[in-house]
Amino acid sequence: MFQNPPDDERAKLLAEAKNVAVVGMSDNPDRTSYMIAEAMKQAGYRIFPVNPNLKGTVLGEKPYGSLTEIEEPIDIVNIFRRSEMVMPVVEDAVKIKARSIWMQEGVINEEAARLAEQNGLQVVMNRCIKVDHAILLGKKSGR
Template sequence: MAFENPSRDEIKEILINAGNVAIVGLSDKPDRTSHMIAQALQGNGYRIIPVNPGVSGKILGETVYPSLKDIPEPVGIVDVFRRSEFTPEIAKEAVEIGAKVLWLQQGVINEEAAEIAAKGGLKVIMDRCIKVEDSLLIGKRS
């Protein structure tokens, strides 16, 4: 059966109950899309957790972790800014840490990753931008 994203109502519920959002592939460069989206999410009240093995220290004031397994607290959404071929391994880690959602950003599609995550009990969203969905479904929080 072909993959299908959750309904808009389900995505809205996912965003409302997001918890921590681990952003895999978050860049420390302000001109990168991942950085701009993470900053926008922070501005709308989300707690982001940067995941990038190539960066140490902090991004947007938050400690950077080399992998999902290194994050010492619960993660609700794993938001992925990596090429599609890297996502099955990320999906496995998301299952291992007990995340609730695997979110592959716009342009990132991998059926194997979706299957791994779904079998592990995660909701899966592919080829959608979390910032766009948040803006459309929730809007600016006060």
């Protein structure tokens, strides 16, 4: 049974991360993926919107059709997809050698989590990255 990393490990991941790919990101400011990505950008992360349906820039960033199109190292792959759609995202994250997978609250895929861990990626599942960032780092980190 999958268990999320303890608070100190998640805090370390968030403190050290720079590039966050947001898979399933919307360009609609009313959508959760947009709001959370915007908050993470304001916290100092570089956001890489990943959604093949995005046409123009989102939060000032060029969108990508898939993770494999991104040419820069990705620290966190933040997933806003239905649980049953996670495996292909994790497979791409393994291909690009991302550092970690972060499945948003409500996104649960044990098989995908196992695949990621077997390939050396840190996995956080069924947790909101924005909430964890606020609780674990707050104002003390400069992020």
